[in-house]
Amino acid sequence: MTIEKRDRLGKTHRYPSVGKSGLAIVLLLFTTLITACETADEAPNADSNVTTEEVAEQTEKVEGQAVTVRSEIEKQVGENSFTLDNDGEEILVINTSGKPFLLPEEDDYAIQATGEVQNFVLVDLERDYNLGLDPEVYAEYETKPALLANSLALAPDPGEITQNPEKFYDLAIAVEGEVEDVLDPTSFTLDEEQLFGATDLLVINTPITEALDGETVTVTGQLRKFVLADFERDYDLTWDLDVKKKLEAEYSDKPVFVADSLYPKAQ
Incomplete structure (x- = not known):
C-alpha cells in the first residue's frame, strides 16, 4: 500500500x-533550509555532514567545501566568531551569514554550523566580508583551519528540548x-x-x-x-x-x- x-x-x-x-x-x-540559511546550496545534507576532527586534522580533505559540523562551544572570540572544541584543538567559526547569532548562556549547549572550510587569512577574510576583525585578537588563528559559517543553529539533545521547551520555541534548531x-x-x-x-x-x-x-x-x-x-x-x-x-x-x-x-x- x-x-x-x-x-x-x-x-x-x-x-x-x-x-x-x-x-x-x-x-x-x-534540501529545504533552516531559518538561518539563504539558498539551497547552503543547506546541511548527508554529503556535507562531517566531524570536527575532519576539519581540524584533515583540513585538506574538506578545504573549500561546504560542510556541516556539530559541537559544543569552547569560547567566544569576537562579536562574530567563536571556537569549537576538538579534543583540545580549537576550530574557529566565523559567522558570515550577515545575521546575528546569540550564543547560548549555558556552556554545555552544542551548536551546528554550516559553511566553507578555509585556512584563516585575516586580510582575505576582511576583503571578502568586511567584518572588522581585530588583527591582535585573531593573530593566533592565522593560517589555521576555520569554518566560514553561512548557517548557524542551536543543537540541543532531544531531552534538553522536551525538558525545557520554553528555551527553544521559534528558534532555528x-x-x-x-x-x-x-x-x-x-x-x-x-x-x-x-x-x-x-x-x-x-x-x-x-x-x-x-x-x-x-x-x-x-x-x-x-x-x-x-x-x-x-x-x-x-x-x-x-x-x-x-x-x-x-x-x-x-x-x-x-x-x-x-x-x-x-x-x-x-x-
Missing part, C-alpha cells in the same frame, strides 16, 4: 505506508537523536536516554524513505506547541484517525519538532 504526496511543484511522490510494527519508514534527504517510534510516513520520535525525567521528542513533517528504526539522524527545523487543528491547517500531514487520537492524547500543548530537513549523523 502506498501514500501519495504532492511537493511544492505539484509533482506526486508515492511513499510506502507504515503499519504499527514500524518496519518501513522513508528517508528523503530534503538542529537536533540529533536515535529514531525510536515510527508513527506514520511523516512522523516519528527521537529517543531520549540521557536526562532523567526527560521524554522522547516527536518529529513531524518529514517524509522518510528507508527502514530507519534505531538509526541516528539529524533534523533541522523549529519547535512548536502541539495543537492538532493548527498542525492540520499548516502542514500537509498524512495522519489517520488512530494517529490523530494518539498524538492529541499524548502531545496536546507539548513541544513538537517541525522538521524541514533530515540527514544521517556524521560518522
Whole structure:
C-alpha cells in the first residue's frame, strides 16, 4: 500500500505506508533550509555532514567545501566568531551569514554550523566580508583551519528540548537523536536516554524513505506547541484517525519538532 504526496511543484511522490510494527519508514534527504540559511546550496545534507576532527586534522580533505559540523562551544572570540572544541584543538567559526547569532548562556549547549572550510587569512577574510576583525585578537588563528559559517543553529539533545521547551520555541534548531517510534510516513520520535525525567521528542513533517528504526539522524527545523487543528491547517500531514487520537492524547500543548530537513549523523 502506498501514500501519495504532492511537493511544492505539484509533482506526486508515492511513499510506502507504515503499519504499527514500524518496519518501513522513508528517508528523503530534503534540501529545504533552516531559518538561518539563504539558498539551497547552503543547506546541511548527508554529503556535507562531517566531524570536527575532519576539519581540524584533515583540513585538506574538506578545504573549500561546504560542510556541516556539530559541537559544543569552547569560547567566544569576537562579536562574530567563536571556537569549537576538538579534543583540545580549537576550530574557529566565523559567522558570515550577515545575521546575528546569540550564543547560548549555558556552556554545555552544542551548536551546528554550516559553511566553507578555509585556512584563516585575516586580510582575505576582511576583503571578502568586511567584518572588522581585530588583527591582535585573531593573530593566533592565522593560517589555521576555520569554518566560514553561512548557517548557524542551536543543537540541543532531544531531552534538553522536551525538558525545557520554553528555551527553544521559534528558534532555528538542529537536533540529533536515535529514531525510536515510527508513527506514520511523516512522523516519528527521537529517543531520549540521557536526562532523567526527560521524554522522547516527536518529529513531524518529514517524509522518510528507508527502514530507519534505531538509526541516528539529524533534523533541522523549529519547535512548536502541539495543537492538532493548527498542525492540520499548516502542514500537509498524512495522519489517520488512530494517529490523530494518539498524538492529541499524548502531545496536546507539548513541544513538537517541525522538521524541514533530515540527514544521517556524521560518522
